Amino acid sequence: MSEVKLFRTWSSPYALRIVWALELKGIDYETIFEDLSNKSQLLLQYNPVHKKVPVLVHNGKVISESLVIIEYIEDTWKDTPLLPEDPYERATARFWAKFNDDKLLPSIWQVFVTQGKEQEEAIPVATENLSFIEEDLKGKKFFGGQTIGLVDITIGWMANLISVFIEITGINLIDADKFPLLFGWMQNFSDVPVIKESWPPHDKLVIKFRAIRESYLSADVPK
Amino acid sequence: MATGEEVKVLGYWSSPYALRVKWALKLKAVEFDYMEEDLTNKSALLLQLNPVHKKIPVLLHNGKPVAESLVIMEYVDETWKQNPLLPQHPHQRAIARFWAKFVDEKEGEEQEKAAKEAREHLKTLESGLEEGKPFFGGESIGFVDIAAAWIGVWGEITGEIVGIKLVDEEAMPLLTACFQAVLQTPLLKECLPPRAELLEHSKRFRQKLMAAAAAST
Numbered sequence: 001m002s003e004v005k006l007f008r009t010w011s012s013p014y015a016l017r018i019v020w021a022l023e024l025k026g027i028d029y030e031t032i033f034e035d036l037s038n039k040s041q042l043l044l045q046y047n048p049v050h051k052k053v054p055v056l057v058h059n060g061k062v063i064s065e066s067l068v069i070i071e072y073i074e075d076t077w078k079d080t081p082l083l084p085e086d087p088y089e090r091a092t093a094r095f096w097a098k099f100n101d102d103k104l105l106p107s108i109w110q111v112f113v114t115q116g117k118e119q120e121e122a123i124p125v126a127t128e129n130l131s132f133i134e135e136d137l138k139g140k141k142f143f144g145g146q147t148i149g150l151v152d153i154t155i156g157w158m159a160n161l162i163s164v165f166i167e168i169t170g171i172n173l174i175d176a177d178k179f180p181l182l183f184g185w186m187q188n189f190s191d192v193p194v195i196k197e198s199w200p201p202h203d204k205l206v207i208k209f210r211a212i213r214e215s216y217l218s219a220d221v222p223k
Numbered sequence: 224m225a226t227g228e229e230v231k232v233l234g235y236w237s238s239p240y241a242l243r244v245k246w247a248l249k250l251k252a253v254e255f256d257y258m259e260e261d262l263t264n265k266s267a268l269l270l271q272l273n274p275v276h277k278k279i280p281v282l283l284h285n286g287k288p289v290a291e292s293l294v295i296m297e298y299v300d301e302t303w304k305q306n307p308l309l310p311q312h313p314h315q316r317a318i319a320r321f322w323a324k325f326v327d328e329k330e331g332e333e334q335e336k337a338a339k340e341a342r343e344h345l346k347t348l349e350s351g352l353e354e355g356k357p358f359f360g361g362e363s364i365g366f367v368d369i370a371a372a373w374i375g376v377w378g379e380i381t382g383e384i385v386g387i388k389l390v391d392e393e394a395m396p397l398l399t400a401c402f403q404a405v406l407q408t409p410l411l412k413e414c415l416p417p418r419a420e421l422l423e424h425s426k427r428f429r430q431k432l433m434a435a436a437a438a439s440t
Contacts, residue, residue, distance in 0.1 A: 088298070
């Protein structure tokens with residue numbers, strides 16, 4: 001019998017994508033929630049290099065780094081593939097997943113944790129990144145085509161955190177007029193049963209992220 | 224290799240990322256046309272092929288562009304099956320991807336950060352090697368070796384400029400040996416940029432970095 005454990009936090013976008021990958025493929029797993037202010041010995045032992053979550057442990061073998069974990073899940077459990085078969089399409093999916101982690105997510109985060117002039121300057125950067133992603137949705141319901149795939153679950157954090165960010169900052173980066181495809185995608189993605197069932201509670205997210213924003217704004221943290 | 228296949232690489236002579244792509248293709252004996260980009264005056268072609276990042280390397284295969292060096296390497300590995308770069312076993316593949324990502328993240332940082340931190344990262348990377356196996360890929364050169372071996376070159380160059388040995392044979396014996404073995408492989412060695420030019424280029428780059436740092440304080 002296969003033993004799968006996922007070490008994660010309840011709210012992290014990187015953790016959620018792993019939950020979605022496992023759920024979509026119908027894989028049984030155990031969740032161990034980590035408190036990042038008080039990391040468990042087990043976590044430090046499993047991920048000595050980065051000391052971060054999420055970490056997947058499969059039959060005692062440890063895998064870390066969320067996109068690496070998803071590729072591992074894809075290599076190991078062949079049902080409900082998250083990547084297309086064609087190498088070029090796979091490369092395109094990997095490109096956009098990386099784009100999310102390297103550019104898109106950080107640029108939206110930058111809008112969220114700043115104010116005033118700094119925030120004003122951050123908005124066009126985020127907007128440009130969103131416009132790149134919007135392009136990839138042309139003619140498709142999901143980034144993965146008819147069904148959700150790697151890119152959807154990687155960018156999926158947006159579908160619930162954007163509304164949290166709007167509530168906290170009043171800024172809506174994904175305007176229905178400006179980004180009709182992304183706007184539609186967020187709705188379609190959220191409606192997928194597996195996704196819907198695993199959304200962290202909205203109110204809890206608002207409290208948590210509000211506190212994070214406060215701490216960024218009050219600290220004199222150079223970026 | 225199928226006839227009529229068109230493979231082009233857009234790169235830059237001193238870029239370690241472009242080097243990875245060249246090495247991956249060479250190891251699989253895939254013929255390609257190399258096109259040097261002038262990064263101070265990027266071509267319309269580059270901007271068209273990689274509108275998101277506007278960067279090299281870009282692989283063009285039968286007219287279709289692939290960008291981001293590690294994504295390109297995965298594509299090359301999946302398209303040309305001879306001499307696999309990634310291992311077969313999923314966990315081994317995950318380990319290779321982990322280290323390649325580690326190199327990617329830290330390599331970027333290392334250009335600017337203190338030598339001490341760079342050495343720490345390299346010691347961490349050393350832990351990915353096994354005694355008795357010459358490469359990250361085991362008996363033969365693999366994914367991580369291609370992604371990381373550049374550090375051997377750059378470490379030497381930086382050592383010459385700042386006087387600190389980054390890839391230290393005493394502190395990182397396995398890593399030192401691995402890099403040397405990769406860099407001495409004739410097929411890969413012939414792709415390396417000329418050392419003297421690279422040294423000059425790195426000196427200029429470093430001066431620019433220091434000037435920028437001074438200007439912003």
